[in-house]
Amino acid sequence: MALQVLPINSIFGAEISNIDLAQPATAETREQLNKLFAEHAVLVFRNQYLEPAQFVETGRIFGELMEQQVKQFILPDHPLVGINSTRDLPRKNGKLQVRGENYHTDHSNYLEPPKATSLLAVEIPSYGGDTQFVDVRKAYDDLSDNMKKKIATLRSKHIYESSxxxxxxxxxxxxxxxxxxxxxxxxxxxxxxxxxxxxYMNTGRMEGIEGMEPEDGFALIDQLYKHATQSKYEYRHQWRVGDLVIWDNRSVMHQANADYDPEEYRYLYRIMLKGQQLEPAFT
Ligand SMILES: [Fe+2]
Structure with missing residues (x-):
């Protein structure tokens, strides 16, 4: 059975069908999926009602799994599988405090940040809770030549939680x-x-820009962030039960939305794949 590939928009993302991820993938399929992932940066697979162990095997098609950082949110029998559940979330004034609101790339304060993150939807509320993605490759391409020159070799310190x-x-x-x-x-x-x-941006973790006054550094970060998060760079994923989405943390930023009924149950599995040290595009 040949994979069917439906590009999501003209910039990035593809929905892949004609595949059952509960079955072991052939070497040929694995290679094809990795090529598609490198090109499209976000892959969406519908109707994949996987057990945690099958989700782990699916992740291994794309790389080596890494441990979840926050040990309180993992499946006890499958420690590589994180859980994202409304029942674990704190509330403030009746509103759920959802992890991952505002655009970011995962664990950017790691020397070797995860190359990819994947979510599998187990329970989904009747409305809301979409995940949004923006393509930061295209956002870079569209910058003015002046801005490209200005930021070419700049660097930022990423810490657990930016001031x-x-x-x-x-x-x-x-x-x-x-x-x-x-x-x-x-x-x-x-x-x-x-x-x-x-x-490569994460306003939750970037502590200014090296060699710049704090106000100037944060102002530049804000400017780039506003540019990169325009809706023209966005794909907004509306979850259905059985959706498996995997994204490349070096090509897109993502954000969660807390706009669902906090009394409804939302439950997803999450895995992450080991990455490598990031190289600057220009030196
Ligand atoms: Fe995230």
Whole structure:
């Protein structure tokens, strides 16, 4: 059975059908999926009602799994599988405090940030809770030549929680916190496979720009962030039960939405794939 590939929009993303991820993938299919992933950056598979172990095997098509950072949100029998459940979320004034609101790339404060993250929808509320993606390769391409020159070799320190973070992060145990590094990342990275330049941003974790006054650094981050998160760079995924979505953290940013009824149940499995140290696009 040949895979069917339906591009999601003219920039990025593809819906892949004619595949049952509960079955082991052939070497040929694995190769094809990896090629599609490198090109489209977000792959959507519908109607995949996988057990956690099958979800792990699907992740292995694309790379090696990495451990989940926050140990309180994992499946006890499958520690590589994180859980994203409304029942675990704190509330403030009746509103759920959803992890991942505001655009970001996962664990950008790691020396080797995850190459990919994948979610599998187990229970979905009747409305809301979409995940949005923006293509930061295309956003980079569209910058003016002046801006490209200005940011070509700039770098930013990424820490667990920026002093200007628009969102708050899960509180960690002292042990978890001690294990989390701070790292200097390029603002423009070179994709490890395609070599395409891309903006590498995470306003929750970026602590200014190296060599710039804090106000100037944060102002530039805001400017780039506003540019990169325009709706023309966006794909908004409306979840259905059985959806498996995998995205490339070096090519897109993503954000969660807390716009669903907090009394309804929303439950997804999450896995992450090991990445590598990021190289600047320009030196
Ligand atoms: Fe995230």
């Amino acid at each position: 200007r973070s628009p969102r708050s992060f899960a509180k960690l145990t002292a042990e978890e916190h001690a294990a989390i590094p701070n790292v200097i990342q390029p603002i423009v990275i070179k994709h490890p496979i395609s070599a395409r330049p891309a903006l």
